[in-house]
Amino acid sequence: MADATSPSTGRRYGVARVCHVWEVSRSSFYAAHQASAEEAGPRSSPARRGPKPAISDEDLLAAIRADLTRSPWTGEGHRKVWARLRTLDGVRVSRKRVLRLMRQHALLSPHRARTRPETSHERHIITEAPNIMWATDATQITTVADGKVWLFGVAEHWNAELLGWHVAKHGTRTEAIQALGMAVRQQFGHLGAGVARGLALRHDHGSNFMADVFQKQIRFWGMAPSYAFVREPETNGVIERLFRTLKEQAVHGRIFQTIEDVRDAVRAFVARYNAEWLIEKNGYRSPARMRAAWQEETFRRAA
CATH class of the missing domain: 1.10.10 (Arc Repressor Mutant, subunit A)
Incomplete structure (x- = not known):
């Protein structure tokens, strides 16, 4: 009846007018209409609106x-x-x-919800060019024969590249210097006085980093200490996030027998991470590709 046309006006009666005359609610009309449609059999789903994608969902x-x-x-x-x-x-x-x-299709990786409250620091620790700020920190890895061993790392704030690392039985100040020395030699070619002048080194207040020997050594190379906030590891977030990636990809789920097994695993991870690990702030490029692109652009401007 609602679809019928009035002979006097030539227009459809419509659902609202028919329900008003019959004193039936429109919800009852639509419920009855839906029930009759279901009894008539399933209807084909309408085609996807908009332009057809170049690749179907199944192929994607x-x-x-x-x-x-x-x-x-x-x-x-x-x-x-x-x-x-x-x-x-x-x-x-x-x-x-x-x-x-x-x-x-349940292909997303599990993630951890943020539980720490917002803090007052500016949360901007990414530099615009390499060799402006590095970060160093240490973490422990358990072995069967050698117990807990220490892993020291040095990361570049600019592209999150792992520049230097050192695995040792004890987490002393001299062991911390070994990882930093590897990074200095790799980036500057030697370990002479003032070779890294103008570079800031972000680290926490651990005793191995606050020791006089460590502080004198970084000043000998020309570095200035940049202290992370107490009890706020996110202020040293570049190296903290890198260690998390290392443990997720190379440590968790494995049993290391000796310290040499840890060294082999870290060595393999560093080579693969720097060459292949995609980072969002790098434009989804690996640290190595980010550095190569920067060097190419620098040489192009200098030419």
Whole structure:
């Protein structure tokens, strides 16, 4: 009746007018209409609105699964999958579409919710160029024969590159200097006085970093200490995040027999991390690719 046309006006009666005359609520009309439609059988779903995508959801999901299978890393999120599909496979799709498919098929990596309250510091510790600020810290790894061993690392704030590292039985000030010395030699070519002049070194208030021997050594190389806030490890977040990645990818789930096994694992991780690990602040490029692009741009401007 609602679809019928009035002979006097030539217009449809409409649902509202018919329900008003019959004193029936429109919700009852629509409920009865839906029940009759279900009895008539399932209706085909309407076609997807908008332009047809270049790749279907089924093909994109297959490409996502293939990328996760070939990746040597574990626990990666949708952003890195999206970036690799664009750069390696030429699949140019929306990042949110990759997120939707990975969420629907339980392919997202688990994540930890932030529990710490907001703090007052400015949270900007990324530099605009290399060799402006480095970060150093230490962590422990358990072995069967040698107990807990220490891993010292030095990271570049600019591109999160792991510049130097040292694994030792004891976490003393001299062992901390070994990792920093590796970074200095790698970046500047020698360990002479003032070789790293103007560079700031972010570190916490651990006794091995606050020791006079360590402080005198970094000043000999021309570095200035940059202290992280007490009980706020996020102010040394570059090296803290790098250590988290190292443990997730190379330590957790493994049993190390000796300190040499730890050294071998860290050595392999450093080579692969610097060359292949994609970082969002680098434009989803690895630390090595970020440095190569910066050097190319620097040489181009100088030419």
